[in-house]
Amino acid sequence: MGHTGGVRIVMMTAGSRGDVAPYTGLGAGLVRAGHEVTLAAHAMFEPLVAGSGVRFRPLPVDPRAELRSERGRRLHDARTGAGKLVRLVSMARRAADELTAALVEAAREGDVLLVGGALGPLGYAIAGRLSLPAVGLHLQPLHPTREFPAPVLGTRSLGTVGNRWSGLAVTTGLELVLAGSVRSLRRHGLASAGRSGSRAAPPVLHGYSELVVPRPRDWPAHLEVAGYWWPHETGRLAPELEDFLAAGPAPVFVGLGSATVPDPERVSRAVVAALRAAGVRGVVQRGWAGLEGSGDDILTVGEVPHALLFPRTAAVVHHAGAGTTGAVLRAGVPAVPVPVQFDAAFWASRLTALGTAPPAVPLRRLTSGALAAAVRRVTTDRSYRDHARAVAGRLAGEDGVAPVLAALDRATR
DSSP, X not given: OOOOSOOEEEEEOOSSGGGTHHHHHHHHHHHXXXXXXXXXXXXXXXGGGTTTTOEEEEEXXXXXXXHHSHHHHGGGGOOSHXXXXXXXHHHHHHHHXXXXXXXXXXXXXXXXXXXXXXXXXXXXXXXXXXXXXXXEEESSXXXXXXXXXXXXXXXXXXXXHHHHHHHHHHHHHHHHXXXXXXXXXXXXXXXXXXXXTTOOOOOEEESSOTTTSOOOTTSOTTEEEOOOOOXXXXXXXXXXXXXXXXXXXXXXXXXXXXXXXXXXXXXXXXXXXXXXXXXOOEEEEOTTTTOOOOSTTEEEESSOOHHHHGGGSSEEEEOOOHHHHHHHHHHTOOEEEOOOSXXXXXXXXXXXXXXXXXXXXXXXXXXXXXXXXXXXXXXXXXXXXXXXXXXXXXXXTOOSHHHHHHHHHHHTO
């Protein structure tokens, strides 16, 4: 891209690892294009930018501690997407209030703000009051559409009107969650900007492929689908993991990422029993759920670069978060989605529609028998792997960074 003179970009995001990792790769791409990039995210994620050229500005709040707290564990008590959302709202409101001062401080160092989906209204308000251009970066399709319901509310179509209303409910809810933080900006030295009624909605780019979620036909022009922003990942696999991979046939990876579960021991037992019943070796990732498995046929690991490990597996059993879903598609391997909460059922349904995964095995219905059947099916029926390879081949030709560079160009002219 012919960029003369880089701009100072501040990217801001909040949430779990999957809400942060994609921005590390996007940030590295923007650095390569000559820009100065700072990522403002929870302090625990600072290691994710190591070696990327992206600066890091730590934000308060430990999302893992929040999910493991009494409040966080109550999320599992809700039986519906709406019920989980109500509980999440009170957690998010408290977190947003804690984050505001640090976000304002970070924003003052930028020429342009790139605002992660969950911070949308607050990030745009900060940008407006600092008279900075802003661009939204979403990892999920948050804006209302008639084509499907809001991803956090499940996958069952509510009809064209119901689908659109569900999207409006979620975006309005997000504005309400952040309203107190927006009002508090005056306390942080940001007086209200002059309300110009003509201020256009900021451009929003979505960090996933149109191949996975086609752009809704009823979206306005400022909403674009850019393509995946692959996380910046470096290093190599641990020697112990390399030895395990070399010792037998390709294993099945099992990990629930940043999802927590109410009973880690029960889930771990079911996973180990399922892998053995399916006759496969397993790599089990502890993750935030605290899964464990042992034996000659099973290795338990901590954090591991998806891009290095997934292509060497027979299949990936995962929680169907947006980022892990993308990583599995990129690797060209089949999946067994085990959606836990929020938008996971939406991404799981996309994998099934693409033919790279059988129907999901939701955590609530996870038994060793159900999981074993799904693992057996996905590792013995060649069509899943064939579809996965075809999708990976098409994703390899996409460039999710270029549309962001183009949007930045337009925003900073």
